[in-house]
Amino acid sequence: MLAYARIRPFPRRKPALRLNLPMMPQAQELNALLGRVAEMRDQAAFAALFAHFAPRIKAYLLRLGAPPALAEDLAQEALLSLWRKAHLFDPAKASAATWLFTIARNLRIDTIRRERRPELEPADFMPEAELAADDGLALADDEARLRAALKDLPADQIQVVELSFFADKPHSEIAAQLDIPLGTVKSRLRLAMARLKRIMGEAS
Amino acid sequence: MSLHHPAPISHHPGEELLLAYAGGGADEAVSLIVAAHLAYCAACRRRSRELEALGGCLLQELAPVPMASGALDAALLKLDGIKPFERPARQASGDCTPSVLRPYIGGDLRDVRWRQVGPNLSYVPLFRRGAIRARLLRGVPGSETGAHRHAGLEYTLVLKGGFSDETGSYAPGDLQVMEGDMRHSPVADPGEDCINLAVTTGPLKFESLLQKIVAPLFGF
Ligand SMILES: [Zn+2]
Secondary structure, eight states, X not given: OOGGGGXXXXXXSOOOOOOOOOSSOOHHXXXXXXXXXXXXXXXXXXXXXXXXXXXHHHHHHHHTTOOHHHHHHHHHHHHHHHHHHGXXXXXXXXXXXXXXHHHHXXXXXXXXXXXXXXXXXXXXXXXXXXXXXXXXXXXXXXXXXXXXXXXXXXXXXXXXXXXXXXXXXOHHHHHHHHTSOHHHHXXXXXXHHXXXXXXXXXXX | OOOOOSSOOOOOOOHHHHHHHHHTOSOHHHHHHHHHHHHHOHHHXXXXXXXXXXXXXXXXXXXXXXXXXTHHHHHHHHHTTOOOOOOOOOOOOSSOXXXXXXXXXXXXXXXXXXXXXXXXXXXXXXXXETTEEEEEEEEOTTXXXXXXXXXXXXXXXXXXXXXXXXXXXXXXXOEEEEETTOOBOOEEOSSSOEEEEEEESSOEEESSHHHHHHGGGGTO
């Protein structure tokens, strides 16, 4: 099902470590691959991450209206950023997918919208309630649960949640696009968020 | 220097605003004011990370669009030439200015060169995109901004001191969002100067004749 199951060996490179990958990499496998890139500059792990994420980031950029050639270039660029910044990835703070999402989001804001993305810096605040060593695992579980919960939302709620991430416009314009009142967009969003929160709350 | 303020934050951005920041739909000025609030507020930092996780899930669920053939090979050829990213070393703020603001101010709050608007009020424009403007405002204790409504939205984040109006009291880290026709007349609290980051998406509509005439001259 997944492209990286059939990646051919790359030319002129030392034989890559063979990874025993399942067909559909889940959060923990993706985290592990990212760890290998950070610690060993493992190109086979990079290739696996590329096969998984580049086509999704391309899809994300296309959804946001990027022309296909630009979406292709930026997806490539996002994965090169992964290679450049893998050592900054902290599995206790975010899953690999979440981290890649923020890279793609910021790259799009920088290059397509030509704006700066104001981001927090860790220097700004005291470390929060210390994250336990196994929080990376807990987060990976959370991601699986959150994905399942998302799929369970009613279609009209999924739509407004998705548009909040994939439309690049304020909720008033989303309402106009869907031809429904702004109040309805907001209430659907609130319902969706309350439901997701409840499911995540029950979990922890 | 870190921003751990003893006073609890009582005015937070709404879920929608956090979602716009985490999802990337918010423009730069609104993102800046939300990010600056996050520098003060652990609860919203946590929530914003949860919303980013939602973005991660949506990314995972997207139907992949195949990359051009040869895209991976092209990327692999570049890897050896790429050096690991190093966070630029930044000098710590001398006065607890949130670091996300410093590039816009060009330093710390104490280095700001204020422009006087009246005896009690001063401001500095940070940037403007169309009708959206971000500025710093400073009022001496007890100063009044003057009753006004808004043509758009007005976001105000307290950085130092505090102010009060019909809707409540605001201390450092508190974020106020005033929509459209809500009317208010903020007064700076006694004590130290009140310094705010303000983002407006349309001009303010003052009630007093003098301010009606003067405000546009200063771009308010
Ligand atoms: Zn908050």
